[in-house]
Amino acid sequence: MTTDPQPRFKFIISSQYFIYFGVLGIFLPYFNLYCYHLGFSGLQIGILAALRSLAMVLFPLIWGSLADRFQIRKPIYILCTFLSTSIWLLYLFFVDFWPMLIITAFYGIFYAPIISFLEAVTMDVLGKEKKSYGRIRAWGSISFIVIVLVLGKIIDLYSVDIILILILAGSLMLAAISAGIPAIKPKKQELLQPGAGSLLERRVIIFLFCAFLMLVSHGAYYAFFSIHLAKLGYGSTFIGIAWALASTAEILVMIKSDKIFDRFSLENVLFFSFLVAAARWMILYLAGSTVVILLSQILHAVTYGTFHMASILYIDRLAPGQSKTLGQAVNNALTYGLGLMLGFFINGYVYGITGSHTLFLMSALIALAGGMLFQSYQLADRKRK
Incomplete structure (x- = not known):
C-alpha cells in the first residue's frame, strides 16, 4: 500500500512559508537599522534598498522563464535557496558600503525568485484544494508577527548585529528543507496549452x-x-x-x-x-x-x-x-x-x-x-x- 505524500508536502511548504517570512520579519524592520549603525548615509541605505527592489522585479522573471522552459523548477529553487544563503554569509565579513553593495546585488539575484517559486509549488501541491491556500500561507504570517514581537527584546539584550546571524540561521533552515519540495511536472494536456x-x-x-x-x-x-x-x-x-x-x-x-x-x-x-x-x-x-x-x-x-x-x-x-x-x-x-x-x-x-x-x-x-x-x-x- 502506498502512502499519500500530500500531507508531507503540505508540511514542507508550510515550513518554507514559516521560515521565509520569519526571516523577512527580521530583515524588514532591522536591516536598514543595522546599516544605519554601520554609519551609512540615508542615500547609501536608499541605494541598497532600491537595489533589492530592482532585483525583486527582474530576477523572478528570468528564473521563472528558465524553470518553465526547461521544467527545472525544483533544481532552481534549491539552487537559489543555497546560493542566497552562501552569499548572505559574506555580510558577516564586510561593513563598508561598496562591498555590501556588491553582496546585495548578488544576493538579490538568487533571493528574489524564492517566494514566487514557493507560491507556484504550493498551487501544484494543493491541486484541487487550492481554495485552502490561505491555511498554508497563514504560517508565514504567524511567523512574521511572532518574530516582530520578540526580536526587539533580543536586540536589546545583544545588539542589532545579531540579525545577521539570525537571518543566516533561518536561511540555512530554508535551504535544508528546500530539497523536500515536490518536483511536479505539467500534465500532458497542460503541455498542449498555449505557452508563456x-x-x-x-x-x-x-x-x-x-x-x-x-x-x-x-x-x-x-x-x-x-x-x-x-x-x-x-x-x-x-x-x-x-x-x-x-x-x-x-x-x-x-x-x-x-x-x-x-x-x-x-x-x-x-x-x-x-x-x-x-x-x-x-x-x-x-x-x-x-x-x-x-x-x-x-x-x-x-x-x-x-x-x-x-x-x-x-x-x-x-x-x-x-x-x-x-x-x-x-x-x-x-x-x-x-x-x-x-x-x-x-x-x-x-x-x-x-x-x-x-x-x-x-x-x-x-x-x-x-x-x-x-x-x-x-x-x-x-x-x-
Missing part, C-alpha cells in the same frame, strides 16, 4: 495592471504609516499594537480561505478588496482617533489577506500549465516588486511636499481606480460572452 505568450492576453494584462495599482496604493502604508501615527502623537507601543492587529486580522482570514472562496468568486473577492482598500486609506486620511485607526487596521484582513490569496489563485487560473512558475513570478514582480517600488518613490516625493495625510488620500484614489478598471473589464467580458 498567453500571459500577454488582455485579461491577464488588465489584472496585472490593476494589481500593480493596488500595491502602489500600499506604498504609503508600508513606508509612512508609522511616521503618520507618530506625527499624530502616538507612541511606539501603540504603533506596535496597530501593526500586530493588522497581522492578526490577516491570519484569521487566511485560515478561513476555503470557506471564502467556496462562497465568493475570485473576481468578486478581488473587486471587494479594491473597494475596502480605498475605504481604508480614506479612513486614515480623515481619522485621528485611536478607535477608528485600530478598526481600520482590521481591514488589513481584506486589503492584504483576501487580495493576496485571490491574486495567487487568479493568476494560477490564468496561467497555462507549463507557465505557472512564470505566472507567479510576473505577478510578484509587477506588484510587490515594481508596484511597491513605485509606491515608495511617489509617496516619498509627495511626503516631502505635503506631509503624510495627503498620501492616504492619493492611495485611496489609486486603489479605487484599480478596482473600477478591474470590475469594468469583468462586466465587459461577461457581455462579450
